[in-house]
Amino acid sequence: MDQFPVFLKLQGQPCLVVGGGDVGLRKARLLHKAGARLTIVSPELSAAMREFVLQQGLVHVAACYESSQLQGMRLVFAATDDADVNRRVFEDCEARGILVNAVDQPAICRFITPSIVDRSPVIIAASTGGAVPVLARHLRARLETLVPASYGDLARIAGEFRAEVKEKLPDTTARRLFWDALLSGPFAERAMNGQADAARALVREAIAAADAQSLTRGEVFLVGAGPGDPDLLTFRALRLMQMADVVLYDNLVSDAVLDLVRRDADRLYVGKKRADHAVPQEDLNLTLVRLAREGKKVLRLKGGDPFIFGRGGEEIETLAEHGIPFQVVPGITSAAGASCYAGIPLTHRDYAQGVTFVTGHRREGEDTLDWARLTNPHETLVVYMGIMQAPRIAQELMAHGRRADTPVAVVEKATTPQQRVHTGTLATLGELIAGAGIKPPALVIIGDVVKLHDKLAWYRNNAP
Numbered sequence: 089m090d091q092f093p094v095f096l097k098l099q100g101q102p103c104l105v106v107g108g109g110d111v112g113l114r115k116a117r118l119l120h121k122a123g124a125r126l127t128i129v130s131p132e133l134s135a136a137m138r139e140f141v142l143q144q145g146l147v148h149v150a151a152c153y154e155s156s157q158l159q160g161m162r163l164v165f166a167a168t169d170d171a172d173v174n175r176r177v178f179e180d181c182e183a184r185g186i187l188v189n190a191v192d193q194p195a196i197c198r199f200i201t202p203s204i205v206d207r208s209p210v211i212i213a214a215s216t217g218g219a220v221p222v223l224a225r226h227l228r229a230r231l232e233t234l235v236p237a238s239y240g241d242l243a244r245i246a247g248e249f250r251a252e253v254k255e256k257l258p259d260t261t262a263r264r265l266f267w268d269a270l271l272s273g274p275f276a277e278r279a280m281n282g283q284a285d286a287a288r289a290l291v292r293e294a295i296a297a298a299d300a301q302s303l304t305r306g307e308v309f310l311v312g313a314g315p316g317d318p319d320l321l322t323f324r325a326l327r328l329m330q331m332a333d334v335v336l337y338d339n340l341v342s343d344a345v346l347d348l349v350r351r352d353a354d355r356l357y358v359g360k361k362r363a364d365h366a367v368p369q370e371d372l373n374l375t376l377v378r379l380a381r382e383g384k385k386v387l388r389l390k391g392g393d394p395f396i397f398g399r400g401g402e403e404i405e406t407l408a409e410h411g412i413p414f415q416v417v418p419g420i421t422s423a424a425g426a427s428c429y430a431g432i433p434l435t436h437r438d439y440a441q442g443v444t445f446v447t448g449h450r451r452e453g454e455d456t457l458d459w460a461r462l463t464n465p466h467e468t469l470v471v472y473m474g475i476m477q478a479p480r481i482a483q484e485l486m487a488h489g490r491r492a493d494t495p496v497a498v499v500e501k502a503t504t505p506q507q508r509v510h511t512g513t514l515a516t517l518g519e520l521i522a523g524a525g526i527k528p529p530a531l532v533i534i535g536d537v538v539k540l541h542d543k544l545a546w547y548r549n550n551a552p
């Protein structure tokens with residue numbers, strides 16, 4: 089972080105703009121908006137600046153810059169077209185500890201002015217540290233479209249109730265959860281649609297009903313995090329991720345997804361560390377119970393969908409046994425992600441009328457897959473956790489009658505920037521995996537639909 093962002097309260101504070109042209113005027117307008125007590129120093133003023141000074145009754149010192157004019161100033165803009173004067177202003181301010189900005193001369197600025205989106209009282213400021221000001225403007229344009237113009241109304245109305253809510257809910261966590269719930273409900277829409285009174289009524293209702301104990305009740309969110317690309321999260325997943333006090337995650341959850349969890353949440357890694365074993369499932373289930381009992385909002389993030397080869401069922405069974413409230417949020421399973429990002433439709437009128445998901449993982453070596461049922465040439469087979477067992481799976485399928493030249497694809501790290509797609513046939517699957525140095529997580533897709541991968545090659549350009 090090259091700069092430290094702050095918002096300054098300048099109401100009634102003496103501030104100075106050195107320069108009477110249009111550049112100075114832009115800064116003067118901003119300072120005036122923020123309530124500063126403004127002085128303009130310049131032997132002459134542009135027509136627009138003169139009008140502004142007169143209209144707003146600002147102090148104009150019609151003279152050249154001198155350091156004595158800095159007396160008592162909190163913040164100064166050097167906005168003359170003379171680089172030497174600007175530098176003198178900068179040096180004099182530095183010597184006196186006054187915040188100073190020489191417009192468009194980043195080398196002699198103690199602070200910089202960000203691009204701003206003004207939804208007062210909400211203000212969003214963006215900076216690229218002076219590296220690419222145009223980028224900050226782009227970002228600002230995007231934010232302008234993202235944050236409705238009436239966002240300020242929302243903040244103002246909510247702000248009216250701040251003290252009242254604080255009194256009713258002295259506990260900070262309870263308060264945060266109260267506002268979270270209120271802001272994601274109909275209150276926000278009313279407030280932003282100009283129905284201020286209806287919005288106020290909703291807040292009063294919510295305050296009357298607020299109960300600290302039930303707000304801070306522990307709860308578990310079992311959330312599908314999708315296959316990796318954060319764009320594939322559901323809105324609900326994101327909302328719960330923002331509410332969590334603690335998150336339990338494993339290898340399948342990508343960093344990009346983890347970055348979206350509430351920043352203050354504690355992070356507990358419960359996956360495998362290299363050759364080590366993961367936290368045993370029973371311990372994990374009980375950890376969820378313990379944390380919820382402490383009154384925490386516990387986020388259990390799972391790769392893909394929690395109920396597809398995710399042992400999510402076992403986790404909520406334990407919660408139910410212990411009477412812990414929970415929610416389950418579906419995620420995009422990796423087969424769906426891999427299929428779309430690799431251009432391999434899992435079903436297709438000409439190639440496959442069905443699809444089966446199986447796991448290649450064997451519990452204590454026992455084989456429970458019904459091979460004879462997996463050999464239909466008109467169905468796609470997707471194998472999760474199948475990389476280690478792939479050669480054996482291919483052998484079994486061929487032995488039970490699936491064609492040796494059945495196309496197969498191995499999709500590695502699907503939907504992430506590291507996604508790789510390898511194709512071959514059932515007969516060559518083992519060599520393919522060994523040869524390409526494929527690492528988990530990866531899925532094996534078996535069936536004629538894989539032929540479409542080349543045909544739909546343009547898809548690859550769509551991958552992240």
Ligand code: SAH
Nearest residue numbers: 392393398421422472473501502529530531
């Ligand atoms: N619940 C998860 C699956 C958990 S089992 C889901 O719905 O996707 C773990 C297996 O999922 C891995 O061995 C791998 O086969 C597959 N998998 C998960 N994420 C993947 C990804 N990004 N790319 C390829 N395969 C993935």
